Amino acid sequence: MKRLLRMAHPxxxxxxxxxxxxxxxxxxxxxxxxxxxxxxxxxxxMLTGINIAVGLATLATTVLLLGLSWAGVTAARRAxxxxxxxxxxTSAGVYLFSAGATLFIGYPVVFLPPCI
Amino acid sequence: MSDTKDAxxxxxxxxxxxxxxxxxxxxxxxxxxxxxxxxxxxxRFMVTGAVFFLIGGLLAMLIRTQLAFPDNxxxxxxxxxxxxxxxxxxxxxxxxxxxxEGVAIYMIPKMxxxxxxxxxxxxxxxxxxxxxGGIILxxxxxxxxxxxxxxxxxxxxxxxxxxxxxxxxxWLLGITFVEISALSAGVELxxxxxxxxxxxxxxxxxxxxxxxxxxxxxxIVVGFPPLILGSILLELERAAGMPFFDVAGGGDPVLWAHxxxxxxxxxxxxxxxxxxxxxSTLLPVFARRPIVGYGWVVAAIVIxxxxxxxxxxxxxxxxxIPQLALAFFSAASMLVAIPTGIQIFVWLSxxxxxxxxxxxxxxxxVGFLVIFVLGGLTGVMLALVPFNWQVHDTHFVVAHMHYxxxxxxxxxxxxxxxxWLPLVSxxxxxxxxxxWSFWLIFLGFNVTFLIMHWxxxxxxxxxxxxxxxxxxxxxxxxxxxxxxxxxxxxVALLILDxxxxxxxxxxxxxxxxxxxxxxxxxxxxxxxxxxxxxxRLETRHPLWDDPELPRTITEGQxxxxxxxxxxxxTWGSDALTGKLREVVHLPTNSWWPFFAALSLAVVCxxxxxxxxxxxxxxxxxxxxxxxxxxxxxxxxxxxxxxxTVAPGQPPLHSRTMNGPGxxxxxxxxxxxxxxxxxxxxxxxxxxxxxxxWQMPETSPLSLPLLAxxxxxxxxGSAWLAKMVRRLRRHNDSGxxxxxxxxxxxxxxxxxxxxxxxxQAGLAPSETAHDATLLVALAYVLIxxxxxxxxxxxxxxxxxYGFVGAEAPLEPVVVLRLWYYNLVVYWSLxxxxxxxxxxxxxxx
Numbered sequence: 010m011k012r013l014l015r016m017a018h019p020x021x022x023x024x025x026x027x028x029x030x031x032x033x034x035x036x037x038x039x040x041x042x043x044x045x046x047x048x049x050x051x052x053x054x055m056l057t058g059i060n061i062a063v064g065l066a067t068l069a070t071t072v073l074l075l076g077l078s079w080a081g082v083t084a085a086r087r088a089x090x091x092x093x094x095x096x097x098x099t100s101a102g103v104y105l106f107s108a109g110a111t112l113f114i115g116y117p118v119v120f121l122p123p124c125i
Numbered sequence: 126m127s128d129t130k131d132a133x134x135x136x137x138x139x140x141x142x143x144x145x146x147x148x149x150x151x152x153x154x155x156x157x158x159x160x161x162x163x164x165x166x167x168x169r170f171m172v173t174g175a176v177f178f179l180i181g182g183l184l185a186m187l188i189r190t191q192l193a194f195p196d197n198x199x200x201x202x203x204x205x206x207x208x209x210x211x212x213x214x215x216x217x218x219x220x221x222x223x224x225x226e227g228v229a230i231y232m233i234p235k236m237x238x239x240x241x242x243x244x245x246x247x248x249x250x251x252x253x254x255x256x257x258g259g260i261i262l263x264x265x266x267x268x269x270x271x272x273x274x275x276x277x278x279x280x281x282x283x284x285x286x287x288x289x290x291x292x293x294x295x296w297l298l299g300i301t302f303v304e305i306s307a308l309s310a311g312v313e314l315x316x317x318x319x320x321x322x323x324x325x326x327x328x329x330x331x332x333x334x335x336x337x338x339x340x341x342x343x344x345i346v347v348g349f350p351p352l353i354l355g356s357i358l359l360e361l362e363r364a365a366g367m368p369f370f371d372v373a374g375g376g377d378p379v380l381w382a383h384x385x386x387x388x389x390x391x392x393x394x395x396x397x398x399x400x401x402x403x404x405s406t407l408l409p410v411f412a413r414r415p416i417v418g419y420g421w422v423v424a425a426i427v428i429x430x431x432x433x434x435x436x437x438x439x440x441x442x443x444x445x446i447p448q449l450a451l452a453f454f455s456a457a458s459m460l461v462a463i464p465t466g467i468q469i470f471v472w473l474s475x476x477x478x479x480x481x482x483x484x485x486x487x488x489x490x491v492g493f494l495v496i497f498v499l500g501g502l503t504g505v506m507l508a509l510v511p512f513n514w515q516v517h518d519t520h521f522v523v524a525h526m527h528y529x530x531x532x533x534x535x536x537x538x539x540x541x542x543x544x545w546l547p548l549v550s551x552x553x554x555x556x557x558x559x560x561w562s563f564w565l566i567f568l569g570f571n572v573t574f575l576i577m578h579w580x581x582x583x584x585x586x587x588x589x590x591x592x593x594x595x596x597x598x599x600x601x602x603x604x605x606x607x608x609x610x611x612x613x614x615x616v617a618l619l620i621l622d623x624x625x626x627x628x629x630x631x632x633x634x635x636x637x638x639x640x641x642x643x644x645x646x647x648x649x650x651x652x653x654x655x656x657x658x659x660x661r662l663e664t665r666h667p668l669w670d671d672p673e674l675p676r677t678i679t680e681g682q683x684x685x686x687x688x689x690x691x692x693x694x695t696w697g698s699d700a701l702t703g704k705l706r707e708v709v710h711l712p713t714n715s716w717w718p719f720f721a722a723l724s725l726a727v728v729c730x731x732x733x734x735x736x737x738x739x740x741x742x743x744x745x746x747x748x749x750x751x752x753x754x755x756x757x758x759x760x761x762x763x764x765x766x767x768x769t770v771a772p773g774q775p776p777l778h779s780r781t782m783n784g785p786g787x788x789x790x791x792x793x794x795x796x797x798x799x800x801x802x803x804x805x806x807x808x809x810x811x812x813x814x815x816x817x818w819q820m821p822e823t824s825p826l827s828l829p830l831l832a833x834x835x836x837x838x839x840x841g842s843a844w845l846a847k848m849v850r851r852l853r854r855h856n857d858s859g860x861x862x863x864x865x866x867x868x869x870x871x872x873x874x875x876x877x878x879x880x881x882x883x884q885a886g887l888a889p890s891e892t893a894h895d896a897t898l899l900v901a902l903a904y905v906l907i908x909x910x911x912x913x914x915x916x917x918x919x920x921x922x923x924x925y926g927f928v929g930a931e932a933p934l935e936p937v938v939v940l941r942l943w944y945y946n947l948v949v950y951w952s953l954x955x956x957x958x959x960x961x962x963x964x965x966x967x968x
C-alpha cells in the first residue's frame with residue numbers, strides 16, 4: 010500500500026484523471042439535484058449558493074491537482090531509476106492536465122446562472 | 126515457413142518444435158469448434174467482423190440508393206427505418222468493436238512475447254457469443270422485423286407503445302449477447318497485457334500498441350455495462366411492463382439517453398484508440414526512427430480514456446438541460462482535442478525527424494491523418510452548444526460521425542491489414558491493386574461525406590426516408606450517392622486483392638518492413654504457440670536492437686523452452702517491472718465455451734419469442750456448462766496435476782496466491798461495479814428527476830430480514846478471509862469444512878434476501894420505484910447465490926485434492942467475489958432502505 014503512495018508508481022497515471030472524474034460527477038450531480046430540489050430564482054443570476062459551492066469545489070480540486078503535479082516533478086528529479094523518473098514525470102503531466110481541465114470546465118460558474 | 130521444416134535446426138530443437146506443435150495443436154473438422162488459441166480466435170473475430178462489414182456496407186448502399194433522388198420510392202419508409210437502424214447497429218456493434226478486438230486478440234500476445242492470452246477459453250466463449258448474437262440480430266432483417274428506432278434506440282420510440290413488434294427486442298437481446306463477447310475480450314486483454322509480458326518487458330518498455338489496447342480494454346470494461354443495464358431495463362419494460370422509462374409509471378425516458386451515451390461516447394474512443402495504436406506502431410517503422418515522445422503518447426492515451434467518459438451529455442444538448450451543465454460538457458468536449466492533438470503532433474514530428482518511405486500501409490496512414498483531422502475539427506464545432514443546437518440531428522452530424530469513425534478506425538485498420546498481412550499469410554501485398562483500392566475508397570469517402578456537411582447545413586434531417594425536390598438537396602444527395610458507390614467499388618477491389626494475395630502474393634522475407642516489434646520474430650504464418658522460446662527483453666525496439674532474435678528464438682535459446690510436461694505455458698510477470706513471477710499454465714481446447722455460448726443463444730431466442738419457462742431451463746443449462754468448465758482448473762487432471770517446473774523457473778500460477786486469476790476476477794469486478802453504479806445512478810436519477818416517481822412513506826422491505834442477510838454475508842466474508850490467511854501460512858486443515866460453512870452462510874443470506882423480496886409485495890409493473898427496487902434486489906440475490914455456489918464447489922474441490930495448501934489460488938479468487946458482494950450489499954442497503962427511511966416519501 011505504501012508503494013502506491015510513491016509518486017513514481019504508475020498508479021499515479023490514473024489518479025489525476027480519477028480525481029478530475031470524481032469532481033466532475035460531483036458538480037454535475039450536485040447541480041442537477043440542487044436545481045431539482047431547491048432552484049434559486051433566476052433574478053439571483055450567478056450569485057447563488059450553487060455557483061459558489063461549485064466554484065469552491067473547482068478551486069480546491071485545481072489546487073490539489075497542481076500540488077500533486079508539483080510532487081510528481083519533485084519525485085522525478087529525485088528518482089534513482091529511469092522507470093521511476095519516467096512514471097513520475099508522465100504522471101506530473103497528467104496531473105497538470107487534470108488541473109487545467111478542472112479549472113476550464115468549472116470556470117463557467119463565473120458567468121452562468123445555475124438552473125436556467 | 127514453419128519452424129519444424131527449418132533444415133538448420135538440430136534434432137533436439139526439432140523435437141522441441143514437434144512437441145510444441147503437438148501440445149498446441151488445433152483440431153480440424155468438427156473439433157475446430159473446440160479451438161481456443163488466440164491466433165485462431167483472433168482471425169475468426171476478424172473474418173466474422175469483415176462479413177458484418179459487408180452486410181453493413183450493403184445496407185449503406187441501400188440508403189444511398191433511396192436518397193439519391195427526391196421523392197424516391199425505392200424503399201418504403203418502414204423498410205428504410207429498419208435499414209438505417211441496422212446499418213448503424215451492424216457497423217458499430219458487429220463490425221467496429223469486434224474486428225478491433227480480433228486484431229488485439231491476434232496481435233497482443235505476439236507483441237508482448239506471450240504464447241496465448243491468459244484466458245483462452247474465455248476468448249473462444251466470447252467469439253461464439255459474438256457469432257450467435259450477430260446471427261440472431263441480422264436474422265431480423267431476413268425476417269423483416271428488424272429494429273427501426275435508430276442505432277441508439279431512444280425511448281419512448283423504442284418502447285412497446287411505439288415499437289410493438291419484435292424489432293426492439295432483437296436489438297436489446299442481440300446486442301446484450303454480443304456485449305458479453307466484448308466484456309470477455311476486455312477483461313482478458315487487460316490481464317494479459319499487465320501480467321503475461323515476457324521477462325524484462327517493464328510497463329514503460331512495452332509497445333505503444335499494448336498501451337492503446339490496455340486503455341481500450343479498460344474502457345470496454347467500464348463503458349459497456351451501462352448499456353447492458355439499459356438494455357435489460359428496456360427489455361423488462363417491453364416484456365414485463367416494468368415502467369423504467371415511462372413517465373406515467375414514475376420512470377423517465379431521459380434515463381435511457383443517459384445510460385446509452387454513458388456507453389456511447391466512450392465507444393467512439395474505444396474504436397479510435399486501437400486505430401491510433403496501429404498508427405503509432407506503423408508510422409515509426411515507415412519513418413525509420415523511434416516514435417517521438419513515447420511518454421507524451423502514454424499520457425495522451427490515459428487522458429483520452431478518462432475525458433471521454435465526461436462527454437456523454439454532449440449528445441443530449443437539446444434535451445432541456447440547464448445552461449451551466451451544458452457548459453461543463455461543452456468545455457469537456459473541447460478538452461478532448463488536446464490529447465488527440467498531442468498524438469497528431471507526435472506522429473507529424475516522427476515523420477518530420479525520420480526518413481519516411483511511402484508504401485501501401487503508409488498511404489492508408491496518410492489518408493487517416495487527413496480524414497481524422499477534418500472529423501476532429503467538426504467535432505470541436507459540435508462541442509459548441511449554439512452550433513450543436515443548429516445542426517442537431519442533421520446530415521452534418523452524420524458526416525462528422527463518419528469522418529471520425531471511418532477516418533479514425535477504418536483507415537488505420539486497412540493500414541494494419543496490409544502491414545500485418547505478410548505475418549498472417551507469409552506473402553507480400555500487391556502495391557498496385559492496393560493503391561487503386563485506397564484511392565477509390567479515399568475519394569469515394571470524401572465525395573460522399575464532405576458533401577454531406579453541406580446537405581446538413583442546408584437543413585436535411587438525418588433519418589428522413591425521402592425529400593421534396595423544392596428543398597434544394599437533390600444535387601448534394603446525388604453526389605453523395607455516387608461517392609458511396611465509388612467507395613463500394615474500392616471495397617470490392619480490396620476484397621479481390623486480399624483473395625488474390627493468398628494465391629499469388631510473393632513470399633515475404635522474415636521482417637519485410639524492417640519493423641522493431643516482436644511479432645516479426647515469429648515464423649510466418651504463425652505457429653499456434655507463437656514462440657518456441659520466450660526471450661528476455663529490456664528494449665522498446667527488440668528487432669532493431671537485436672536482429673538475430675528470430676533465429677535465437679527458433680533455436681530455443683531463450684526461456685520456457687521445455688515441453689515434456691505436456692502443458693501449454695507462458696510467463697506470468699510482474700505488472701510493473703516485467704520480472705518473472707509464475708509459469709502460467711493455460712487451458713487447452715474444449716467444448717465447454719461452445720456449449721455455454723450455444724445455450725445462452727437458446728436463452729436469447731427463448732426470450733425473443735417469449736418462451737420464458739424454456740428460457741429458464743436454458744439458463745440453468747448454461748450455468749451448468751459454465752460451472753463444469755470452471756471445474757477443469759488448478760490441480761485438476763486436465764489442468765496441471767503435476768506442479769513440477771524446470772530448475773530455476775518460478776512456480777506454476779495455480780500454486781501461488783496472486784496468479785492472473787485474481788487479477789481477472791478484480792478486472793471483471795470493475796465491469797460488475799460499473800453495472801452496479803449505473804443501477805444506483807438509475808435509482809437516484811429517477812428518485813430526483815422523474816416527475817411521477819412515487820417513494821412510499823415507509824420502506825416495503827423488512828429491516829430484520831435485510832440486516833440478517835447482511836450479517837450472514839459479513840460473517841461469511843470474514844470466515845473466508847480467515848481461511849485464506851491460513852492458506853498463506855500453508856495451513857489447509859479444515860479448509861473443506863470451512864468452505865461448506867461459507868457456502869451455508871451464503872445460502873442463508875440468499876434465503877433471507879429472497880424472503881425479504883417476497884414479503885415486500887412489490888408491484889414492479891405498476892411503479893418504477895418497485896421495478897427498480899426489484900432489479901436491484903435481484904442483482905444482490907444472484908450474487909449471493911453465486912457466492913454460495915462457488916464456496917460449495919470449492920469445498921468439493923478441496924475433497925478431490927484440486928485445492929489446498931499446495932494449490933491455494935482459487936479461494937483467493939472466490940474471496941474477491943465475497944468482498945465485492947459485501948460492498949455492494951451494504952451500499953445498496955443504504956441507498957434503498959436507510960436513505961428513503963431517513964428522507965421519507967420526499968417525492
